[in-house]
């Protein structure tokens with residue numbers, strides 16, 4: 001039986017996070033991060049995960065409430081969490097377009113030291129000019145070059161982490177030698193980076209922090225297959241998960257890697273209840289919280305690519321067609337729909353057949369929870385997904401901060417442990433160790 005991998009995603013962006021619920025706490029107080037991380041560690045989770053955005057997204061020229069309360073710097077948060085957890089992996093999303101390898105490698109090596117080998121890096125490549133305005137790089141990296149830079153970025157980071165050999169920290173008082181000659185020396189001359197000098201951080205416990213990849217394009221999949229330890233995927237249904245899993249795992253031998261050396265972790269949501277019927281009621285309630293009348297219009301605008309603020313959320317879909325021009329109504333986020341005219345036709349047909357207004361339609365066509373049911377049902381389904389190769393585990397995205405994971409940890413985790421598919425105690429101390437990848441370097 002395969003073992004299930006579990007990670008906890010801190011909520012905070014998109015309308016999945018219900019900030020309007022009375023039980024919702026601060027998105028930025030350290031106490032919230034600490035609560036979720038400690039809960040994940042109580043549940044023996046593999047790691048805690050922070051997404052990232054380098055600029056708040058805008059829609060219709062406004063920062064909108066779908067980005068709940070901003071995006072604090074992930075590595076700073078994780079460094080603080082390292083002090084209040086002992087085993088939990090700590091993974092940060094860090095962009096390869098708007099950063100430099102030296103500073104990222106240095107910060108990750110530092111986190112790996114501080115946490116005793118628990119650092120992870122989700123490498124993303126978003127490269128839009130809107131985000132670039134916040135940086136010196138200002139949008140000059142063409143979309144087609146995003147993985148060229150990411151690949152060289154990661155290769156350079158590896159060179160920096162390799163620049164200290166394990167025995168380089170000599171600390172020999174008799175000889176009067178602290179560091180070996182040449183420790184930390186590096187030189188990288190490439191198309192994206194031309195750097196040389198000395199790396200300031202001795203080899204960290206994992207040597208290479210765990211790397212995760214989240215892009216879904218052909219180039220993104222190849223990048224993952226060639227170098228990543230895990231993929232954060234959006235293929236969260238059984239069939240789509242299995243197809244994605246087959247696709248990725250079949251690429252690995254071509255890169256000289258074993259299929260087990262890369263773990264596939266879809267992001268998933270859940271709704272629990274004492275019975276399946278109660279869970280369904282909870283799920284429906286959460287969906288209505290996630291899609292307020294205002295949010296329904298915002299999400300409709302992302303398909304229509306038009307200002308629809310004058311529309312009634314309880315009324316019918318617009319008679320006018322989506323605007324398919326290059327200009328996007330949303331900035332800082334990729335377009336969510338590949339073929340807007342086709343999708344609009346499907347939504348219209350569905351709205352007509354089921355007599356749905358805008359809000360009810362949006363509730364129906366966006367973001368249903370992945371796992372809905374009693375703890376027994378959810379544990380069974382999670383295990384089924386893993387054993388039938390739709391995933392190696394999941395990144396769970398709770399809808400509430402900070403207590404959204406409590407019920408899962410208290411009720412679902414023990415059932416996975418009873419089945420023998422999830423650890424009852426941590427058996428290793430590093431993040432690579434938790435994922436069974438410690439010998440993979």
Ligand SMILES: Cc1cc2nc3c(=O)[nH]c(=O)nc-3n(C[C@H](O)[C@H](O)[C@H](O)COP(=O)(O)O)c2cc1C
Nearest residue numbers: 051052093124125126214215216217220232233234
């Ligand atoms: C599940 C998932 C989560 C992602 N999370 C982030 C994120 O937190 N921050 C970010 O900048 N990009 C994020 N991305 C974007 C991708 O990592 C990627 O860099 C971007 O989509 C371009 O790559 P692609 O063309 O291969 O998809 C995410 C993508 C996926 C599929």
